[in-house]
Amino acid sequence: MMRYISFGANKLSGEIPFSIYNLSWLSDFYFPFNQLQGSLPSDLGFTLPKLEVLNVGGNQFNGPIPASISNASNLMRLTIAKNGFSGRVPSLENIHKLQWVSISQNHLGNYGENDNLEFVNSLVNASRLELLQISDNNFGGMLPETVGNLSNRLGILSVGNNQLFGNIPSGLRNLVNLELLHLGGNKFTGRIPGSIGDLQKLQRLGLKGNKFWGEIPSSIGNLTLLTTLNFEENMLEGSIPSSLGKCQNLISLNLSNNNLSGTIPTEVIGLSSLSIYLDLSQNQLNGPMPSNFGILKNLGFIDISENKLSGEIPSSIGSCILLVQLIMNGNFFQGNIPSSFSSLRGIENLDLSRNNLSGRIPKYLENFPFLQNLNLSFNHFEGEVPVKGVFSNSSAISLNGNDNLCGGISELHLSTCSIKESKQSRSRSLKLMIPVVTGILLVTGMSCFIITSWRSKSKREPATPSAFLASVLRVSYENLFKATDGFSLENLIGAGSFGSVYKGILSHDDHETLVAVKVLNLQHRGASKSFIAECQALRSIRHRNLVKIITSCASVDFQGNDFEALVYEFMVNGSLEEWLHPNAEAPRNLNLLQRLNIAVDVASALDYLHHYCETPIVHCDLKPSNVLLDGELIAHVGDFGLAKFLPEATNNLSSNESSSVEVKGTVGYAAPEYGMGSEVSTSGDVYSFGILLLEMFTGKRPTNEMFTGNLTLHNFVKEVLPERLAEIVDPVLLVEREEGETSKANAHKQWTRSFSVKECLVSVLAIGVTCSSELPRERMSMEEVAAQLLSFRNKLVKNVRGQPATYVTA
Template identity: 35%
Template sequence: MHNLLWLNFQDNHLGTGEAGDLNFLSSLPNATNLNILALGSNNFGGVFPESIGNLSTNLGSLILENNKIGGSIPTEMANSVNFQALDMTNNHFIGNKFNGKIPLSSKNLTPLAYLYLGGNNLHGNIPPSLGKCPLVDLALDGNNLSGTIPKQVLTLSTSLNLYLLDNHLVGSIQLEIGNLINLEQLDVSRNMLSGKIPSTLASKSFVAKCDTLGRIRHRNLVKVFTACSSVDYNGTDFKALVYEFMVNGSLEDWLHANENEDEPSNVLLNDEMIGHVGDFGLARFLPEGTYNSFATQSSSIGLRGSVGYAAPEYGMGNEVTTFGDVYSYGILLLEMFTGKRPTDNMFNDSLSLHNFAKMALPEQVVSVVDPTLIQQREIGEGSSSVKNTQNQSSTGSHKIYECFISILNIGIACS
């Protein structure tokens, strides 16, 4: 098959998932012009035979995704000097693929534009030598990679998409990221990165946020008047959004006025005590009728919102849904009437704010309701000329406690 250029076995049921599945590659020693070999989405198992090195040196694309191929990536692949696309996503490759002895670190791979190695069990550092490749897509997600993101990878002017999520990468997001002038998608979620976000990236995010917020109008969102940009006393760039003033401050101040904890204060109150959301930068605004398609595409979103208030399924990578908003509302309602934050030290793995309220209802509602609410009611009764008998007072108390039970039940149902 000297003239064979393209061999495509994609999307079949080929292979047994066992050793020896790829031995047929040994029968292609004369396919010296082979440019594309596509074996993806089958049931191929085992490891690459050594004969992979005898395949065409003209091989430009090797597609192996969604199989059960294991072992290390063979060093013999270095003989293929014209690789432009290599896709090994979702297999069983193991080991340190970047040890300097295999083609991914080789100068022979300088034409490489598309590299997909996600969903394996590879470890080690990301090699700086990848910066020599004209990479358009680099997907290393879902492995056990460690170390920092090399500066060389962050200077790839050709890069459109970088997928590094679900690894063990450390360090900060470096200033060189500002050199990715063609960048369309950058996903470094679920790693162990730290450090400030570079100002070049923050500036772009700030401008985009200003543009978005300036277009939004809703009766329960704080109105954005303008934005300002200056330099603080340390000479650092300072940027801020100027919101409508809420005269009654935050709900946080009303609920926990005597505590000095650094908690989010997103719910602000106007002169009529009507709640407004003050910081909704994590929200996603969708055109009407697009929710279902968006939810389908957002199968992995990471944790969004404040700890304790965000729905627990978000922490496990579930879709964004309106159920998450209902959960947050329920937690906030329970906090308002119990006077306890969901992050209170008394809550641990076996006890949550939800369970705290649920276990007390209905008989023990007094034990969980914020004592301030009960004291205020008793003071009001004492000054009332209407409730002047013990029986009337008892009846009134019964109705108040029924209200407490109903409200807490709503919070419990929502959360």
């Protein structure tokens, strides 16, 4: 008797045959990501009374959701997102087993009606509800107070981008297991309740684009697991609470476009976890800047523009060496541009306009290789304007409103610098230099004496890579030669088409750190281009699940040959390849939760590259050997030698400016369209990730000798899901290894009775199948993949292990 119909991510079009709706014993109705049209029959709940899963997301269905759906009392998952459904959502009160309700991105509801969300009241009896997504529809009215009576298992609540108004319901505090709360893009008003701090498992909180007013509650500091906080475009006032400093996992903070006042708390600037975004722009913040910016070594974007900040620019900002954008315009800063800014060599956009800055324009700015936009207009700068680098392009710089500048390129139409001025300048410099140099010599002599005495008493201490990065910016061939014991075979840990990787110990200032040194084989065609591509990619990205580069070396060896190398943090657990396919000498295995954690990590990294970088980045060579594992088995995506920048965010193949067809990636993992000459796109990475996911949970490489003719890893999995799961899953996952091994037979029996584990595997492999679809348009986005995998992981932890997740990913 047929119980499952699964045709996800195919090329199906037209309407589903009416006869399928009469299969009364059907439990799984699974047709997502096709091109199906039509509407669902009005008697659906009567003809399919055994239905447990209804998934038609990502199609072209229209019409209403049948009211008879309430008769399908066994329904656990209702997923109809990304269609054209319209009208009211019927009552779901008889469906007590519901776990997922995903109806986002449709045309449901009516802005003019105030009872659009009456169906939320009917979900109160769904005691297993874990996900409720109704965002991007036409819902109006207020979010019902009964939302606080929903299941305390609810982990995801997304109601963004509708026309909802009123206050946040007080009962929301009862949803203590919420991990994602998205209320952005509505018309909510009132204060942010202090009870928001009761939701201590929140990881993402978005209230952007509403009309919230009043102060940010200090209880926000109780949300210590937060990774993303966005309160942009509201009417919030008062000071930024210092309690935010307790959110030690925060990687992105956006409080822009409000009426916040007071000083910027040092506790917030002290959040070393910030690595993507810090936006406090367009507020009323005042006073001097905190001096502890040096902690934010991994931050890529700072915007504090359009405030009332004053005093000198802190020199500690120069320690934020991974900055790509620094926006400080529209304040009252004074004094010179700090000399420490010479360390910001990766900066692309520097805007210091409309302040009270003075002095000369630093000449080191002309040596910044990536600087594309420099705005110093409407300050009090004086003297000669440099002519090299960014200063050679008049459209890339703005110097208006500085009346005492001279020189520069002819397009700037500045006056010529007089010889008299140059001589006077040199004379003043000599007069100042004599006492300064004398003082430096005295201080240096005393310092050397003190340091020598201290070193004789202290022991050598190993430095962490992050601390090491602050002090080591360049290394020589000799440094790396010594670090790797002459690039000895004993230290060789890997080799690829473009070079070899060595383990080494790099010493500097009585400190040493364990590193991985990637030496490029410059005899190989494309190796030097790979070196440049990797440098360009790594300088502008920062994420906990991407490898961290410590430094680079472009020099010559002892024989005078060109030498290029990259130095990374060393990953003590090697690559995912070594864990999935261990050799006999080093047997090791990953359990289900560990594999799922790694999948979440890799998805999070790709989501960041595709959607959170200023210019989207396509990795182009995702495979197990390029996924590295640290001491806690946290995954880090590496090897950006083939990475490409896209001119605009896209996951299709329409951009004519995308990278060329020369990129092939690795056989088995490269998207099929690349082999036919298509341009690089984020969809290509999604395909590679899909193959990687299938390999992780089946234990089979895509190049396995069993895959011949039309049989591929994709088809191998797709043809047996979900009924014959045990035939394809990695046998290691069928053997229980908790406190002592049982027999394989008993373990298999125990595993097959575990509904939650089996459901998790089916769901994860289904994502792998969808992502590895032949046609790019049928694949998911990494944003959606990352969200679903995180949900599966958390559900597995709660239902199977009965304990919290081992760590929270970004």
